[in-house]
Amino acid sequence: MTAAMTAAELGLLSCHTCRLVSRPARGLGEMGCPRCGAALHLRKPASVSRSWALLVAAVILYIPANLLPMMKTSSLFGSQSDTIMSGVVYFWTSGSWYLALIIFFASVMVPLLKMIALALLLVSVQRRSRWQPEQRARLYRLVEFVGRWSMLDIYVVAVIVALVQLKAIATIQPGAGAVAFGAVVVLTMFSAMAFDARLIWDTRAQSHG
Ligand SMILES: [Zn+2]
Numbered sequence: 574m575t576a577a578m579t580a581a582e583l584g585l586l587s588c589h590t591c592r593l594v595s596r597p598a599r600g601l602g603e604m605g606c607p608r609c610g611a612a613l614h615l616r617k618p619a620s621v622s623r624s625w626a627l628l629v630a631a632v633i634l635y636i637p638a639n640l641l642p643m644m645k646t647s648s649l650f651g652s653q654s655d656t657i658m659s660g661v662v663y664f665w666t667s668g669s670w671y672l673a674l675i676i677f678f679a680s681v682m683v684p685l686l687k688m689i690a691l692a693l694l695l696v697s698v699q700r701r702s703r704w705q706p707e708q709r710a711r712l713y714r715l716v717e718f719v720g721r722w723s724m725l726d727i728y729v730v731a732v733i734v735a736l737v738q739l740k741a742i743a744t745i746q747p748g749a750g751a752v753a754f755g756a757v758v759v760l761t762m763f764s765a766m767a768f769d770a771r772l773i774w775d776t777r778a779q780s781h782g
Contacts, residue, residue, distance in 0.1 A: 579774055586615050620769035621695055627764035628691050634753045634760065635684060642748035656750060657681060680754070683719060687761050690716050694768060701776040713770045720762040 580586060580594060586604075587594045590611040597604045597613060604613040617623075642654035655663070657680050664673035690712050696702075697709060 579771070581615050581771075581775070586613055588613060616771060616775075617767065617769040620767055620772065621699060623767040624691065624764045625695055627760050627767060628688060628695070631684075631757050631760035631764060632688055634756045635688065638684075638750055638753035638757050639681070641750035641753060643750040643754065644748050645746045646743050647746075648743035654748060657754075684757055684761065687716055687719055687765075691761065691764055691768065694773070698772045698776075703776055706773050709773050710770060713765070713768070713773070716765050720765055 585594050585596055588606040588609060588611055591606060591609040593606060593608045595607050595613070605611065606613055639657055641656065643657055643660065644655055646653045646655065657676065661673045661677045661681075664670070664676065694709060694713055694716075697704060
């Protein structure tokens, strides 16, 4: 065996609260941490189905997030509703191609890639894939890292609002798309949190039985 054993293989488990690694008593259904008393689990319970449920909800809300207006602009010259893509097109055609790229990348590509990455991780764990565990662990860390910076999308909206208000006397209201978009960000973060990255390594351990 080339790689290190997992703690589970050695009959050890770690506490989610205080990180104490302990050897549980055999045949004990409800296990508690000997130090802090928190419930102990070898792996997060129902990790894959929980992560899937949150991911599917995020995928569904990604559709209204892109189709419904992100914001409604009203000025003396009338009112206008903008979706993410119409905002991208507006900035692209008005010469602010860098802003168009930032919005497209942060608001369309990043959430999409994040959802694809989570689906890939979940499918590979469910199929007990032994394909590139190091790369998949790296992918998971990347998804978690991106999650922390997803508020970038909110900043993008704030920038648009500021730019529009500089150009004209206008009132801007967030549309239903903004609510759906925020939900997508939060749901993908929760989905990544529900996923137990240790599952990536379990299949390899079992193959050596
Ligand atoms: Zn503990």
